[in-house]
Every structure is written in structure tokens, then in C-alpha cells.
Amino acid sequence: MNFLVDENLSPRIADLLTKAGHDSAHVRDLQATSAPDSMIMNIARADGRVIISADTDFGALLAQARATEPSIILVRELLELRPPELVNIVLNHLDVLEPHLRAGAIAAFTTSGIRVRTLPLR
Template identity: 80%
Template sequence: MNFLIDENLSPRVAELLTKAGHDAVHVRDLQATSAPDSTIMALAMADNRVIVSADTDFGALLAQARTTKPSVMLVREILELRPPELVNIILNHLDVLEPHLSTGAIVAFAPAGIRVRALPLR
């Protein structure tokens, strides 16, 4: 799976996902730090990447655009985890989440579980 890691997460998240066999880049690798969320979404769409972020604004942008791409993984509620722990949670659930992310979804990780909403949002 292809991932675009937002600037509110450590570049280490991208490194660990890459080591696990995925194509992951951090926004700084694309010279997109401080870029508007709409630019981050465009970059993700261009390379068919899933955005991994703590920024809930992506949900509002996707609802406004009524689009099915890009998929977003929100990790705001588990942001206190260290990058290896965060990546392990993502990887441990990826088999179940990948079909949703491939067709378009927002996945929100929380300490109590995971919520999945299909795109486009209504």
C-alpha cells in the first residue's frame, strides 16, 4: 500500500512503513511541509496514496469535495504513541482495512477501536 505521512507525524512513521514493505513518504520528502491540506490531498491522489494524519480537517475537505479519494487514516486519538507502536497498530489492522482504503474511506484509530466511514461522505 502507498502512504503519505502528514507533517504532524514523525518521518520515522514513513521509514517504518517502508521497512515493512510499503511505499511510504513523508510530506517533507516531497518538499510539502506547511502546504495546505488541499495540496496534501492532491499529492496523495496523484500517487494513489493513503494519507496518514492527526489532522481532522481532511474529513471536512473530503465531505465538501464528495470524492472517493484519497483515503485517510486518522491517528489523532493515538498520537501519544511512539512511531514503532503507531506503525504496529496500522500494520496489525491493514489486512482488514486495505479493502476499505482501496475503495475510499476514512479510518479513525482510537484507543477503544477503529471506525471506518466509506467515501464519499454524505
């Protein structure tokens, strides 16, 4: 999969995903640091990337626009984890999540599991 890691997460996450065989970039790599969330979404949409973020504002923007892309992986509740641990959790669930993310979804990781909502949000 192709990922875009938001600036509220470590660039190491993008590096680790790339090492695991995924096309991953951090917003810093795309000169999009401090860009508005709408611009981050446009970049992800144009490049066919799934955004990985701790920012719940992406869900609100998708709901407001009734958008079907880009897909988002929210890891807000996992922020205390080190990047390798966080990446391992995402990768360990990717086989189940990938069809949803390709179709358009928000996957929110919590300490007790994963909640997936199909886009567009209602």
C-alpha cells in the first residue's frame, strides 16, 4: 500500500513502512509540513495514499465533504508506542484492513481493537 504519514507522527514510521515494502512518505518529505489538513488530503488523494495520523480532524473533513477518499488510519490512542511498535500493529492488521482502505474507509486503532467506518461517512 501507499502511505502518507502526517506530521504529528514520527518520520520513522514512514521509514519503517518503506522498509516493510510499502511506498511511504512523511509530509516533511513532500514539503507539506504545516500544510492544512485539506491540502494533506489532496496530496494523499492525488498520489493514491492512505493517511496515517493521530489527527481526528480528517474524519470531520471527510464527513463534511461526503468524500470517498482518501482513506485514513487513525492511531491517536497508540501515540505512547514507539514507532516500531506502532508500525508492527498496523502491519499485523493490514491484511484485514487493506480491502476496506482500498474501497475508502477510516480505520481507528484503539487500545482495545480497531473500528472501521466506510466512506462516505453519514
